[in-house]
Amino acid sequence: MTRKINVLKHRLVPRHVVLSREDAKRVLSRMGVKKTELPWMFSTDPVAEALGAQPGDVVMIIRESPTAGRSVSYRLVISG
Amino acid sequence: MARPVSEKVLWSLVEQYYDVLPERLRRELYEKILEAGLTKSEAVEVIEEAVRRYKASLVAPGEAVGMVAAQSLGEPATQMTLRTFHFAGVRELNVTLGLPRMIEIVDVRREPSTPIMEIYLEPELAKDEKAALRIASEIELTTVENVTRSVMLDYYEYAVVLELDPDVMENRGVTLDDVVKALNRVKGRRGRVEVQGENTVVVYLGVEDIPKLRRLHDRILQLRIKGIKGIRHAIVKPVRDDEGNIVEYMIMTEGSNLQAVLSLEGIDPERTTTNNILEVYEVLGIEAARAAIIEEIKKVLDEHGLDVDYRHIMMVADTMTYTGKVRQVGRHGVAGEKSSVLARASFEVTVKNLVEAAMRGEEDPLRGVIENIIVGNKPVPIGTGAVKLKMRYEFPVAVANKGGEE
Numbered sequence: 001m002t003r004k005i006n007v008l009k010h011r012l013v014p015r016h017v018v019l020s021r022e023d024a025k026r027v028l029s030r031m032g033v034k035k036t037e038l039p040w041m042f043s044t045d046p047v048a049e050a051l052g053a054q055p056g057d058v059v060m061i062i063r064e065s066p067t068a069g070r071s072v073s074y075r076l077v078i079s080g
Numbered sequence: 081m082a083r084p085v086s087e088k089v090l091w092s093l094v095e096q097y098y099d100v101l102p103e104r105l106r107r108e109l110y111e112k113i114l115e116a117g118l119t120k121s122e123a124v125e126v127i128e129e130a131v132r133r134y135k136a137s138l139v140a141p142g143e144a145v146g147m148v149a150a151q152s153l154g155e156p157a158t159q160m161t162l163r164t165f166h167f168a169g170v171r172e173l174n175v176t177l178g179l180p181r182m183i184e185i186v187d188v189r190r191e192p193s194t195p196i197m198e199i200y201l202e203p204e205l206a207k208d209e210k211a212a213l214r215i216a217s218e219i220e221l222t223t224v225e226n227v228t229r230s231v232m233l234d235y236y237e238y239a240v241v242l243e244l245d246p247d248v249m250e251n252r253g254v255t256l257d258d259v260v261k262a263l264n265r266v267k268g269r270r271g272r273v274e275v276q277g278e279n280t281v282v283v284y285l286g287v288e289d290i291p292k293l294r295r296l297h298d299r300i301l302q303l304r305i306k307g308i309k310g311i312r313h314a315i316v317k318p319v320r321d322d323e324g325n326i327v328e329y330m331i332m333t334e335g336s337n338l339q340a341v342l343s344l345e346g347i348d349p350e351r352t353t354t355n356n357i358l359e360v361y362e363v364l365g366i367e368a369a370r371a372a373i374i375e376e377i378k379k380v381l382d383e384h385g386l387d388v389d390y391r392h393i394m395m396v397a398d399t400m401t402y403t404g405k406v407r408q409v410g411r412h413g414v415a416g417e418k419s420s421v422l423a424r425a426s427f428e429v430t431v432k433n434l435v436e437a438a439m440r441g442e443e444d445p446l447r448g449v450i451e452n453i454i455v456g457n458k459p460v461p462i463g464t465g466a467v468k469l470k471m472r473y474e475f476p477v478a479v480a481n482k483g484g485e486e
Contacts, residue, residue, distance in 0.1 A: 004343070005342045005343050005349045006349070007363070007364050007365060007368075009349070009350050010349065010350050010364050010368060011350055011351050011353070012353060012360060012364055012367075012368035012371045012372055012375075013364050013365065013367060013368045013371075014367050014371070016367070039398070039401070039402035039403075039404070040402065040403055040404035041365070041366050041367070041404045042366070042404045042405070045365040045366055045404065046362075046363060046364055046365040047364070047365035047366075047367060047368075048365070061367055063367075063371075065104075065394075066390055067102070067104070067390055067391060068102035068103060068104055069102055069103035069104030069105075069106075069107060070102075070103040070104075071102065071103075075366075075367075075404075078404060080404070
């Protein structure tokens with residue numbers, strides 16, 4: 001009767017990609033911000049758990065947006 | 081010589097603005113230029129003009145975007161107050177809309193006043209009304225209370241006598257066996273369940289204890305026979321396309337339990353949603369919660385024919401979710417977690433905020449807008465006031481001396 005659900009495929013969940021250390025660094029320097037100045041997401045977030053993201057990782061989020069078509073945003077994974 | 085620009089060349093022309101223009105604009109430029117059949121030099125001109133106008137339309141640094149968003153959502157909300165507690169009926173389901181719903185969303189209530197789920201079915205079952213009805217009756221919470229006509233306490237025998245309602249049972253697809261099975265779960269070690277006649281079930285407590293009997297009575301009534309906790313009612317609704325043809329069947333429920341419904345067999349776990357934002361957050365994460373907030377606010381505004389720019393709604397959703405959890409727009413969230421004492425005090429419960437800050441020995445560096453308005457500082461750090469002057473403006477010595485002599 002029950003089965004495991006894949007949250008990553010849900011309509012409301014945009015595409016998340018865990019960035020490598022180098023990619024994260026490049027993104028941050030391009031935006032001129034520190035890691036902690038990004039929006040956060042908890043490592044206990046269902047999506048972070050599904051991706052295996054660890055605290056300190058930067059996650060790239062690709063959202064479908066009616067104004068921009070597709071827009072890219074980032075979140076820092078924090079422990080909690 | 082005026083040949084239209086080729087697709088490949090145009091694509092590279094547009095894509096060199098990858099970092100500047102948003103995806104939608106690039107796509108539109110590409111499509112429209114191809115359609116118009118412009119030459120390469122014309123295409124370059126059009127693209128450059130688009131970039132120039134795009135840059136001119138960007139929000140200026142220091143612009144009070146939060147304030148503008150608040151006003152842009154607040155003004156239409158005053159229009160809605162006239163239609164407070166307006167319900168749009170979806171057959172027999174009520175949906176809270178208008179201002180009450182708006183308040184609910186930004187307050188992040190644990191449960192909306194009318195929690196609703198929209199459950200879609202797997203592609204193979206989507207067109208099958210019978211399957212939809214079957215799933216609907218499976219998830220609808222049926223308790224013993226729902227299927228009994230009367231309940232009696234027998235104080236001589238220490239028993240609960242249930243008279244079942246066969247019509248309701250058939251309606252809900254519950255058999256006598258289901259009821260007995262469920263009752264067996266709560267009867268206790270010394271209890272006994274006995275079917276008497278066609279529609280009567282007696283549960284003997286087996287102990288001579290009246291308070292225990294009463295507790296058993298209460299537990300029996302709330303006992304779940306089948307269904308999902310929280311789903312009070314489920315109806316099947318056809319989804320129609322623009323011509324009115326039925327595309328598929330979906331289930332709308334009163335009451336919500338996203339976690340349990342998503343893991344059900346037969347439903348489409350990718351499209352099924354709830355209007356309970358906190359549930360979305362717990363099951364699908366912060367980004368889904370952000371999307372749900374936007375969707376829900378948009379739904380309320382659309383219902384009232386109010387056209388608020390999508391970006392203002394995104395602003396609200398981003399502010400509510402950037403800390404990784406969903407914060408309400410109010411005293412216990414966005415406004416209450418401001419770092420500045422004066423900013424917090426200026427929102428609500430002024431005295432309490434000031435007293436507590438004083439006891440903790442808080443300092444206020446006067447970096448925000450409200451703080452500086454309160455103390456009468458000039459300039460307030462917003463717009464042109466948000467930038468600092470980096471010029472050194474000492475007078476050259478000679479000029480300064482001359483000025484002194486006169």
